[in-house]
Amino acid sequence: MNEFIKKKGRKEIFDLKPYVPGKPIEEVKRELGIDDIIKLASNENPIGPSPKGVEAVEKALAQLHFYPDSNCFYLKNRLSEILGYENENLIIGNGSDEVLKLIAETFINQGDEVVFADPSFVEYEFTAKIMGAACIKVNLKDFTHDLEAMLQAITDKTKIVYICNPNNPTGTIVTEQEMDYFMNNVPEDVLVVFDEAYVEYVEAENFASGLKYVDQGKNALVLRTFSKIYGLAALRIGYAITTKEIAQAIERVIEPFNVNMLAQVAALAAIDDHEHVKKSQNLNSEGKQYLYKEFKNLGFDYVPTEANFIFVDTHKDIQFIFNKLLQLGVIIRTGDIFGYPTYMRLTIGTKQENERLINALKAILEE
Numbered sequence: 001m002n003e004f005i006k007k008k009g010r011k012e013i014f015d016l017k018p019y020v021p022g023k024p025i026e027e028v029k030r031e032l033g034i035d036d037i038i039k040l041a042s043n044e045n046p047i048g049p050s051p052k053g054v055e056a057v058e059k060a061l062a063q064l065h066f067y068p069d070s071n072c073f074y075l076k077n078r079l080s081e082i083l084g085y086e087n088e089n090l091i092i093g094n095g096s097d098e099v100l101k102l103i104a105e106t107f108i109n110q111g112d113e114v115v116f117a118d119p120s121f122v123e124y125e126f127t128a129k130i131m132g133a134a135c136i137k138v139n140l141k142d143f144t145h146d147l148e149a150m151l152q153a154i155t156d157k158t159k160i161v162y163i164c165n166p167n168n169p170t171g172t173i174v175t176e177q178e179m180d181y182f183m184n185n186v187p188e189d190v191l192v193v194f195d196e197a198y199v200e201y202v203e204a205e206n207f208a209s210g211l212k213y214v215d216q217g218k219n220a221l222v223l224r225t226f227s228k229i230y231g232l233a234a235l236r237i238g239y240a241i242t243t244k245e246i247a248q249a250i251e252r253v254i255e256p257f258n259v260n261m262l263a264q265v266a267a268l269a270a271i272d273d274h275e276h277v278k279k280s281q282n283l284n285s286e287g288k289q290y291l292y293k294e295f296k297n298l299g300f301d302y303v304p305t306e307a308n309f310i311f312v313d314t315h316k317d318i319q320f321i322f323n324k325l326l327q328l329g330v331i332i333r334t335g336d337i338f339g340y341p342t343y344m345r346l347t348i349g350t351k352q353e354n355e356r357l358i359n360a361l362k363a364i365l366e367e
């Protein structure tokens with residue numbers, strides 16, 4: 001870092017840790033010279049994008065010379081219809097990551113505090129820190145949010161509390177009862193962000209969306225994405241549902257053409273692709289049961305999941321397992337980055353991918 005950067009760069013940027021993405025397939029191909037690789041590291045949809053979304057993108061390609069609709073009018077209309085809100089309740093972003101950044105830009109001043117669980121999704125820390133917030137991290141309890149401790153962590157300086165539900169990387173949910181208690185006790189002037197990136201995969205009966213608190217007029221915001229079950233991660237599109245007042249405030253910081261046209265048309269088509277959603281849910285559900293059974297056989301402990309990934313304790317050094325799996329063409333996410341050095345987080349794949357993972361693990365353990 002030279003003197004210019006040291007002197008003139010905002011001090012917030014020096015404290016940021018770069019995001020560590022799941023290792024891309026192409027990179028593994030280059031580094032190891034193997035061709036047949038599966039990636040179970042980034043919670044992508046193993047059956048691919050919604051075919052209706054792909055078709056819409058193909059049809060729209062000839063329109064690339066036009067700027068996109070800066071208001072995402074048609075997508076907002078359809079989302080409003082489906083969810084029972086009005087367009088004024090919605091913010092569409094270049095991925096829900098962008099929406100998290102917009103939230104931070106709208107609310108956070110230097111010295112404010114934000115509260116979130118540890119480990120949880122890293123973007124809460126990243127987006128809040130850029131704006132100069134102090135991040136108060138509350139350890140998970142039994143792999144799930146400790147909402148009581150999170151309430152205790154709130155001070156006069158707290159602006160935002162993030163609740164990732166289901167939680168990434170553990171796949172756990174907070175129940176409706178726990179959430180009601182939290183929302184009844186959280187100060188009114190704290191924004192509560194419910195990140196529901198994996199909501200479509202939830203099977204538990206005692207799950208409830210944070211939308212009910214938006215309906216009650218609380219300072220709540222629910223984040224959803226097209227990156228996961230809809231399989232549109234490459235296009236970058238996600239959205240928030242919140243009160244009209246909060247949405248209006250966030251609109252002030254949004255860039256005019258933040259969501260590209262292909263993402264808008266793909267999302268609009270994918271959201272009504274019920275066949276693709278159903279297929280993805282069924283595959284996930286079956287894959288989950290298969291992997292639970294196999295992990296038990298292997299002597300691994302796992303955290304029961306409500307998402308499309310599983311947090312698994314291999315009881316071995318996970319870097320060792322990661323490297324061995326990589327050589328066999330299987331990419332997973334190591335738990336050490338979350339503070340769990342014997343754990344892995346892996347995406348539930350297709351039947352073939354899951355079987356390949358298990359066979360690879362068996363081979364490694366038998367060595």
Ligand SMILES: *Cc1c(COP(=O)(O)O)cnc(C)c1O
Pocket residue numbers: 043094095096097098121164168195197224225226227228233236237238
């Ligand atoms: C994947 C993920 C997102 C989605 O991010 P996009 O920017 O919409 O791709 C949001 N929150 C969590 C917890 C995630 O795991």
